[in-house]
């Protein structure tokens with residue numbers, strides 16, 4: 001099936017992703033230390049002098065959206081690489097300074113590193129807003145050179161063996177498509193009256209799981225061709241715990257249940273047709289951690305260097321229902337508008353806010369069990 005292009009709300013307006021991505025930004029802040037450590041301990045990509053006469057490091061952010069979070073992630077990566085690279089270093093002073101031999105021997109001693117950053121997202125992403133907000137992008141004084149790369153990361157995006165560092169955050173939970181059997185009235189997986197697999201028959205959940213597996217495997221296969229030997233991939237994936245321990249714990253997909261029931265209320269009130277709701281499903285899946293683990297363990301191209309849940313304690317809070325809803329609105333509005341038209345949007349999100357207010361536990365980060373899983377993979381030689 002052809003990949004569908006869903007993107008976050010563009011522009012800089014009150015409902016834009018730019019203004020409503022604090023949840024994702026908190027996870028990017030929380031991963032800073034882990035990325036710095038990953039680069040300090042593990043960054044020794046294969047760079048041959050003939051292939052790379054200018055000491056060019058190529059970094060890609062896959063699913064970058066419109067900013068500003070992507071800029072923070074890129075800055076962290078570049079600063080960490082720079083702080084481990086000292087131009088004009090000689091073999092002797094490298095050893096004296098106790099610097100990692102593996103990393104420092106890669107670069108010719110008298111050249112400063114240059115960085116080329118590929119910002120990737122779906123073709124419908126608002127790249128203009130992204131480029132307009134590039135920080136410190138002065139004429140003659142750039143920290144890095146920037147390119148936009150449109151297209152789905154489930155397929156190939158770059159030439160073979162060109163990337164030294166790949167980053168992707170809060171994006172791999174987006175599926176390439178809604179699984180087709182859940183849209184088929186004749187299938188036992190037909191997802192009538194819901195927009196997601198939460199609290200749906202097991203066939204619906206299995207269809208989502210299978211789609212996630214297929215997509216994540218395609219992602220790894222494509223990157224295996226594009227990342228140089230020893231190159232790194234830092235993936236931050238929204239997941240759920242394998243088992244929900246406390247009965248008061250809330251599965252993060254409950255959000256989609258509240259949104260789906262707001263749509264069903266509008267159908268019952270005659271504002272949209274029930275068929276329209278039946279034919280709408282979200283291409284999003286929060287995999288249990290073990291699902292991600294199995295896929296990366298089975299792949300033959302990357303070794304797992306780190307896999308850990310990010311500690312979001314100091315970063316993660318939903319101050320109120322409006323902010324909570326606005327984060328999901330920025331992500332889902334365009335998708336919903338494409339299916340139902342724009343006239344229902346304000347009313348739908350007002351109803352959704354009301355449902356969140358009636359279920360305030362969902363705002364409690366100790367109960368809302370979203371786990372931001374950080375996975376560091378290294379391309380095998």
Ligand SMILES: C[S@@+](CC[C@H](N)C(=O)[O-])C[C@H]1O[C@@H](n2cnc3c(N)ncnc32)[C@H](O)[C@@H]1O
Pocket residue numbers: 006007008021024025028062063064065066069070120121122125151152153154168169170171174175176331
């Ligand atoms: C929630 S945003 C995350 C943006 C940014 N990485 C951050 O952490 O704030 C998810 C992004 O993934 C992008 N995305 C989803 N599926 C994609 C795909 N198949 N290829 C490229 N980008 C994709 C969406 O368009 C969206 O911009």
